[in-house]
């Protein structure tokens with residue numbers, strides 16, 4: 115259920131340093147190359163030092179970059195807790211694609227706050243939404259580098275985006291460091307195969 | 311080649327500066343404004359001069375000097391930076407400029423990375439400089455060449471005010487052509503203009519007031535203001551800048567029939583507002599932060615004795631704090647016009663989510679400095695601090711105050727002057743020290759504050775995205791330059807105790823702090839170690855550490871350092887070091903049981 119102002123609304127959440135900006139850039143640039151208007155908003159500065167970050171990407175949109183509450187078609191979470199934290203943006207019939215590999219915040223490592231079990235997070239989300247959850251970090255490691263986790267998830271979300279897979283894959287090749295192209299292409303493809 | 315490119319708002323603004331023929335660009339980094347100068351500095355081919363200045367006042371004066379010679383200039387900063395530059399700003403309005411000058415001030419509603427959420431449009435009212443307020447990154451780019459022309463036409467600087475969502479928003483940008491406007495720098499003497507002694511100032515003030523009408527007329531007809539009259543409706547919406555796109559989307563969602571006025575330039579378009587009053591009985595004003603348009607709207611209605619009802623922040627329809635969004639606009643419209651609005655119901659997640667605040671990076675030398683500081687000065691000491699990455703040390707208990715850039719040494723002095731009995735140790739970063747810390751140290755020496763001043767010198771301006779500063783020996787464009795000797799500088803300011811130490815050397819750092827604490831008078835400790843992110847990019851690799859689980863007794867000493875690389879394993883009740891470790895060695899030095907050792911290669 116995208117709002118009237120946009121064709122497809124995507125929320126990408128994660129932890130500063132995980133590569134949310136690259137993920138949204140691959141998607142945003144691809145959509146522009148296919149002639150669609152794109153509006154995106156990202157987190158910079160303070161929150162980037164390991165804090166919680168969220169990006170909005172609106173494809174086929176001419177207005178503002180902020181997605182209304184319950185307006186997103188898809189929530190792409192690079193970290194389990196960060197899926198739950200931004201769930202309010204997802205439409206009732208929206209889909210969640212999430213990485214099951216946790217990154218503990220300092221509040222957890224220092225014992226100030228508990229971290230809910232990943233299973234309980236997935237169960238909770240499944241009560242209300244379609245959830246596609248898998249360990250993207252491990253899959254990226256198998257493809258050649260844990261850093262390519264964000265690209266695995268871009269591959270998975272490519273099944274839903276109103277953008278051609280080839281366009282996305284071309285952008286991946288263009289935007290990752292040249293030495294890592296093979297790894298990232300593999301990462302993209304394994305991610306893509308996670309959704310039937 | 312396509313003329314449409316997907317880019318960050320700040321990159322689009324930088325492009326606008328190039329299209330408009332900017333010749334001298336200065337700035338001081340501050341989120342969300344920093345990428346404008348970063349983008350220009352990184353350009354391989356440049357026919358303009360670009361610099362990171364040491365603070366916003368300096369940057370403003372550099373750009374003003376350039377514009378006095380007839381070339382086009384730009385100065386960039388964030389909203390709080392304009393307070394630092396407010397002194398030259400107010401007089402520059404009297405003096406005016408020859409070449410077009412744009413003062414870019416990025417506002418940050420919702421304090422995404424700021425200590426307050428002030429509204430720069432107030433400075434526009436205050437200084438009588440016109441202000442442009444973009445609603446999209448595209449408009450932001452397009453406004454820049456226009457701003458140069460407007461500035462030259464009225465010989466006054468133009469304030470340009472993007473907000474976080476413009477600066478850090480992305481969209482496809484239709485590129486424009488690059489102007490061939492190439493004014494040569496030529497300073498023409500004119501003391502009545504460039505020397506603001508009282509006799510000249512009293513003439514320039516009426517001049518400044520005198521040009522206001524012309525500016526208003528010019529802006530009223532500019533493309534940045536757009537009025538759409540809806541003949542079938544008696545209600546109207548006025549929205550400014552970014553709020554106008556939220557308002558438009560909310561109207562679409564609601565299917566609301568109303569007249570709509572988008573405002574993108576100040577002073578506000580009085581003629582268009584009056585036209586709207588002719589059609590409407592009720593008008594809702596939507597704008598972020600202060601009720602600037604709303605207040606003007608009320609004055610105009612009163613002046614022409616219009617019976618129109620004006621709603622907005624007054625009456626509580628539109629919030630005065632934080633940023634707006636579509637949902638807030640929809641709600642405001644619903645309440646103001648008595649329409650039933652479907653507010654989505656958001657259920658609180660039942661699982662308790664751990665907070666994820668930003669934290670010092672794994673291996674950040676500030677953590678090491680703070681660790682030693684706390685050990686030597688004790689928990690009851692007073693720790694005034696400043697603005698930068700090191701502010702994140704608040705989680706370590708060594709940041710008790712942060713008022714503004716450069717405010718740590720001065721606040722420390724004030725606490726000492728008040729008669730505080732606990733030891734006082736303040737902290738400030740290298741870039742911040744160059745920004746306005748120097749004055750604070752000078753003052754502390756002159757007025758005999760018995761405090762310790764720690765300069766956390768990580769050789770870069772880290773928080774805003776790793777910009778160079780005078781301590782690095784590099785300019786904004788990466789050219790080698792004189793590297794300022796921090797020790798010599800502090801001695802030059804009169805400090806007698808000045809010592810530099812590597813904070814990774816935990817023992818040595820504690821020793822220096824002990825001596826500084828005992829020293830009578832202001833003592834300066836410079837803790838120098840490169841920012842880990844920057845060091846890593848430069849190729850520095852240290853051997854990571856691991857926990858010897860045989861020796862670890864689970865005392866949590868290392869865990870409490872708050873390094874993101876150290877976790878506590880609840881099952882085994884032992885510490886564990888993850889892949890984020892950068893090998894700084896702080897935890898190893900902290901462990902009393904020698905349980906943390908280097909990973910053998």
Ligand code: SF4
Pocket residue numbers: 672673674854855871873874875876887890891892893894895896897898
């Ligand atoms: S050595 Fe210890 S304190 Fe330093 S980065 Fe590694 S885990 Fe963190």
Ligand code: SF4
Pocket residue numbers: 163669670671673674675676699700768772773841842843844
């Ligand atoms: S960016 Fe640099 S200075 Fe800032 S927290 Fe990380 S290591 Fe420390």
